[in-house]
Amino acid sequence: MNKYYVIKRIFYTLFIFxxxxxxxxxxxxLGVDDPAARYYPAQGNMSDExxxxxxxxxxxxxxxxxxxxxxxxRYLGGLIRGDLGNSYRAGxxxxxxxxxxxxxxxxxxxxxxMLICLFFGIVIGTHCAMKRGSWQDxxxxxxxxxxxxxxxxxxALMLAYFLGFKLELFPAYTDQNLVSSFDWSxxxxxRVAYNAALPIISTAIxxxxxxxxxxxxxxxxxxxxxxxxxxxxxGVRRRRVLYRxxxxxxxLPVVTGFGMSLSGLIGGSVVIEQIFNWxxxxxxxxxxxxxxxxxxxxxIMIFISGIALAANLVTDLCYGLLxxxxxxxxxx
Amino acid sequence: MKLFQKSFGGIAGFIGRIWRHRQGxxxxxxxxxxxxxxxxxxxxxxxxxxxxTQRADKxxxxxxxxxxxxxxxxxxxxxxxxxxxxxxxxxxxxxTGIAIALLGSVLGVAAGYLGGAVDMLLMRxxxxxxxxxxxxxxxxxxxxxxxxxxxxVLVFVLFGWTGLARxxxxxxxxxxxxxxVKSAELAGAGRWYVxxxxxxxxxxxxxxxxxxxxxxxxxxxxxGLSFLGLGNPTAISWGxxxxxxxSGGSMLFGQWWTIIAxxxxxxxxxxxxMRLGLAIEGxxxxxxxxxxxxxxxxxxxxxxxxxxxxxxxxDGAK
Numbered sequence: 102m103n104k105y106y107v108i109k110r111i112f113y114t115l116f117i118f119x120x121x122x123x124x125x126x127x128x129x130x131l132g133v134d135d136p137a138a139r140y141y142p143a144q145g146n147m148s149d150e151x152x153x154x155x156x157x158x159x160x161x162x163x164x165x166x167x168x169x170x171x172x173x174x175r176y177l178g179g180l181i182r183g184d185l186g187n188s189y190r191a192g193x194x195x196x197x198x199x200x201x202x203x204x205x206x207x208x209x210x211x212x213x214x215m216l217i218c219l220f221f222g223i224v225i226g227t228h229c230a231m232k233r234g235s236w237q238d239x240x241x242x243x244x245x246x247x248x249x250x251x252x253x254x255x256x257a258l259m260l261a262y263f264l265g266f267k268l269e270l271f272p273a274y275t276d277q278n279l280v281s282s283f284d285w286s287x288x289x290x291x292r293v294a295y296n297a298a299l300p301i302i303s304t305a306i307x308x309x310x311x312x313x314x315x316x317x318x319x320x321x322x323x324x325x326x327x328x329x330x331x332x333x334x335x336g337v338r339r340r341r342v343l344y345r346x347x348x349x350x351x352x353l354p355v356v357t358g359f360g361m362s363l364s365g366l367i368g369g370s371v372v373i374e375q376i377f378n379w380x381x382x383x384x385x386x387x388x389x390x391x392x393x394x395x396x397x398x399x400x401i402m403i404f405i406s407g408i409a410l411a412a413n414l415v416t417d418l419c420y421g422l423l424x425x426x427x428x429x430x431x432x433x
Numbered sequence: 434m435k436l437f438q439k440s441f442g443g444i445a446g447f448i449g450r451i452w453r454h455r456q457g458x459x460x461x462x463x464x465x466x467x468x469x470x471x472x473x474x475x476x477x478x479x480x481x482x483x484x485x486t487q488r489a490d491k492x493x494x495x496x497x498x499x500x501x502x503x504x505x506x507x508x509x510x511x512x513x514x515x516x517x518x519x520x521x522x523x524x525x526x527x528x529t530g531i532a533i534a535l536l537g538s539v540l541g542v543a544a545g546y547l548g549g550a551v552d553m554l555l556m557r558x559x560x561x562x563x564x565x566x567x568x569x570x571x572x573x574x575x576x577x578x579x580x581x582x583x584x585x586v587l588v589f590v591l592f593g594w595t596g597l598a599r600x601x602x603x604x605x606x607x608x609x610x611x612x613x614v615k616s617a618e619l620a621g622a623g624r625w626y627v628x629x630x631x632x633x634x635x636x637x638x639x640x641x642x643x644x645x646x647x648x649x650x651x652x653x654x655x656x657g658l659s660f661l662g663l664g665n666p667t668a669i670s671w672g673x674x675x676x677x678x679x680s681g682g683s684m685l686f687g688q689w690w691t692i693i694a695x696x697x698x699x700x701x702x703x704x705x706x707m708r709l710g711l712a713i714e715g716x717x718x719x720x721x722x723x724x725x726x727x728x729x730x731x732x733x734x735x736x737x738x739x740x741x742x743x744x745x746x747x748d749g750a751k
Contacts, residue, residue, distance in 0.1 A: 117557075117561055117564060121564055128570075128574065128577060129573065129576075132578045133577060249707065250707055254660055255699065258684075258696075259696070262684045266687070267687075371569075390576050393576065398576075409566070
């Protein structure tokens with residue numbers, strides 16, 4: 102791999118990240134003239150001087166004193182040290198700590214959901230591609246038109262109603278003590294799985310069918326390639342051709358799409374988390390939105406974007422390892 | 434006038450071709466039906482859901498007076514809300530879809546055909562926008578600039594053109610090296626002339642198709658945002674109906690119809706636009722092989738707004 106290309110790529114990623122940080126920093130400041138006034142609306146019985154004093158103290162407490170540019174410089178300085186600032190919540194907790202407390206809970210939902218989608222997507226997709234035109238194949242086609250036109254949160258509501266309230270198979274709302282009483286014992290892990298079932302299923306239904314449809318199409322496309330015909334012609338077994346030649350190529354787009362989906366994994370599914378009252382990053386973001394907690398909102402957005410950028414960089418650089426036909430960084 | 438007649442004839446012919454396409458006909462019929470419902474909503478709906486005086490008891494079961502019962506939070510007639518909700522959904526979807534089509538195709542053609550600094554700048558902007566998570570950004574912007582459909586449409590348009598622009602750009606790059614374009618340039622045709630007579634017509638089909646698909650994507654996104662309470666708080670939309678049903682405890686009291694009704698509304702409208710988009714693709718690009726372009730584009734467009742809202746719709750076909 103070309104060394105200059107790697108260096109160039111890293112610097113470019115840093116540049117994009119800087120632009121993202123700048124955007125996240127200035128968007129809240131575009132619309133809010135005086136954040137201090139927003140947190141302490143003027144009271145009737147207060148003199149102008151004491152109100153100004155209170156606002157000044159508020160600004161100092163939340164790091165909003167000085168010009169916008171000096172605040173920006175301070176924010177960047179903090180960011181380099183890995184400090185995303187303090188939340189506006191009571192006690193001014195660090196944004197980073199708040200996020201890290203929620204991150205594992207979101208990952209429980211999204212990572213297990215993604216693995217389920219991948220596994221069943223590959224199994225169903227390959228099966229349908231092998232039996233092209235069978236009833237299973239047609240059923241997959243029809244299912245994919247239905248699930249693409251139905252919002253996931255609608256599926257989630259339906260599942261919450263039928264499986265949660267009617268059949269009482271799974272809890273329709275997450276147990277409130279789930280997080281506080283978690284202690285790594287087998288029992289509490291089981292409880293997490295029990296509570297996470299509905300959110301995971303409701304995101305996975307569409308994902309499985311979407312993945313299966315995509316894998317079916319790419320398996321069919323790859324099966325028509327000459328090297329597959331060659332492999333069959335020289336007497337390689339059907340199964341071996343399927344695993345070693347067809348699937349390896351058909352799954353490439355799935356693997357490369359992984360980088361982009363990583364930010365979705367961490368951002369979590371805001372709406373699904375909200376429906377099931379799940380203690381994750383999505384609900385944290387909505388809480389921040391309801392309390393106008395801009396540092397927290399900025400922190401979450403910068404964090405998600407940073408992860409997405411890093412994942413893109415890694416997948417880009419690793420692409421050559423996965424697909425030997427691609428030589429990274431060389432002019433075609 | 435001649436130009437008008439020509440383009441009008443072209444549009445009529447195109448609609449005729451969609452009509453002859455099996456899937457396209459379903460889409461067209463549904464779209465006409467939805468537009469009629471939206472336009473004549475006051476005539477169809479038995480009550481005016483915006484009128485506070487026309488409210489009944491809360492959470493009534495379906496009956497002859499209230500075909501779908503009444504809402505659990507305010508006592509509005511659910512059927513009337515469903516009918517009026519068509520307006521918000523179609524309006525937001527169509528306006529945003531068309532705006533994205535205009536912006537995306539213009540910028541995509543500019544980036545692809547002009548190249549150089551314009552291309553460089555536009556593609557850097559695309560790179561930035563693709564990284565920022567869209568749903569959190571939309572939430573942040575509605576928080577800062579106020580909750581309204583105008584803000585939502587603006588955010589959708591500002592951050593939605595990137596997918597189309599990329600696709601258009603790559604098509605234009607391919608066209609630019611096509612023999613007929615090269616020979617037109619050699620014959621002394623100017624940039625504007627080439628763009629007008631050769632590039633734009635070739636791109637237009639792709640743009641029409643993606644408009645249909647982005648309308649579908651936007652309608653889902655709008656429902657999601659309204660569900661989170663980020664739309665105009667006074668308007669009646671399907672997403673907000675779902676949110677009210679959920680927060681009001683419809684599920685607890687077994688009133689499943691208040692959840693199913695808006696869901697069916699969303700499904701029909703998104704389904705109509707998807708059918709149209711796929712039909713147009715079938716007409717424009719009859720030799721599609723394996724993964725369909727429309728599906729890929731839909732995923733791309735949807736991915737922009739919905740990577741979090743609608744993670745479940747991830748389509749592995751990239």
